[in-house]
Amino acid sequence: MARWTIDEPTTLDFDGVVALKATLVAGRLSVLAGDKPSITVGEVIGRPVVVSHDAGMLTIDHEVLEGVLGWLRKEKTRATITVTVPKDCPVRINLISADGVVSGLTARTSIKAGSGDITLDGVTGEIDAVTVSGLIEAQGLSGAVTFNSVSGELALAGGLVRRLAARTVSGKVTADVALSPDGEIQISTVAGAVALRMPVTTSAAISLTSATGRVETAFEGLDRTERPVSRGLSGKLGDGSARLSVNSVSGGITLLSRPADPALED
Numbered sequence: 001m002a003r004w005t006i007d008e009p010t011t012l013d014f015d016g017v018v019a020l021k022a023t024l025v026a027g028r029l030s031v032l033a034g035d036k037p038s039i040t041v042g043e044v045i046g047r048p049v050v051v052s053h054d055a056g057m058l059t060i061d062h063e064v065l066e067g068v069l070g071w072l073r074k075e076k077t078r079a080t081i082t083v084t085v086p087k088d089c090p091v092r093i094n095l096i097s098a099d100g101v102v103s104g105l106t107a108r109t110s111i112k113a114g115s116g117d118i119t120l121d122g123v124t125g126e127i128d129a130v131t132v133s134g135l136i137e138a139q140g141l142s143g144a145v146t147f148n149s150v151s152g153e154l155a156l157a158g159g160l161v162r163r164l165a166a167r168t169v170s171g172k173v174t175a176d177v178a179l180s181p182d183g184e185i186q187i188s189t190v191a192g193a194v195a196l197r198m199p200v201t202t203s204a205a206i207s208l209t210s211a212t213g214r215v216e217t218a219f220e221g222l223d224r225t226e227r228p229v230s231r232g233l234s235g236k237l238g239d240g241s242a243r244l245s246v247n248s249v250s251g252g253i254t255l256l257s258r259p260a261d262p263a264l265e266d
Helices: 067-072
Strands: 002-006 012-013 021-022 027-033 037-045 049-054 057-062 077-087 089-093 100-102 109-113 118-121 127-131 135-149 153-168 172-188 196-199 205-212 213-217 223-226 232-238 241-249 253-258
Touching: 002 012, 012 067, 021 027, 021 077, 037 049, 049 241, 057 077, 100 109, 109 118, 118 127, 153 241, 205 213, 205 253, 213 232, 241 253
Parallel strands: 021 057, 021 089, 027 077, 027 100, 089 109, 100 118, 109 127, 118 135, 127 135, 135 153, 153 172, 172 196, 172 241, 196 253, 205 241, 213 253
Antiparallel strands: 002 049, 012 037, 037 077, 049 057, 205 232, 223 232
């Protein structure tokens, strides 16, 4: 196993990378799809960055002192790292308060974030994102997305999703996406608002329910229900082959329509 301890700007190249696991305390981590695996460490402040490469597994660790010694030495720690891996490389990222960018990957991407913001660009594999208070923005996605948050927000722009499962306490969920014919969207919030914008050609069974929040839609043909404990809209768009379900306690729900994108639907 090759191992490097990096405390100054450094670039490393690798013969092959089949999986990536990265942990960063603060700063910025960018993971990009490319033909030549490499890592570039720019700014390093405080604790060093430890990189290891073993049988194709690339691991990046940002050293943090634990226990009493770590409490006594509360030094500023941050790093700026750019990693290039094959597009079909599975990735696991753990960001404490760092920001992250992931672009062009087609395999599984797993992200855990504290307060940092995450940008996903053209990621088409399975996406599993967990955040406490950070914002996750994505464009051009295609595949399945799982999102769990306390107060963090999710914003999706463009793309065709097979499955979107989002759960949040107070974070907002905003998505302008197309849903595959047999796809499913399930969103659950406590106080977070939900705003969805979908093509007018969407075919799905719809269920939108909020206990105290407003529920509105631009689609025609859905039935409105008003009960003492909830209000909502339900019904079928098109042939109802896909499923769209949104449930909230006090957050508002809005379902908007937009013109279809023939290229995306094809």
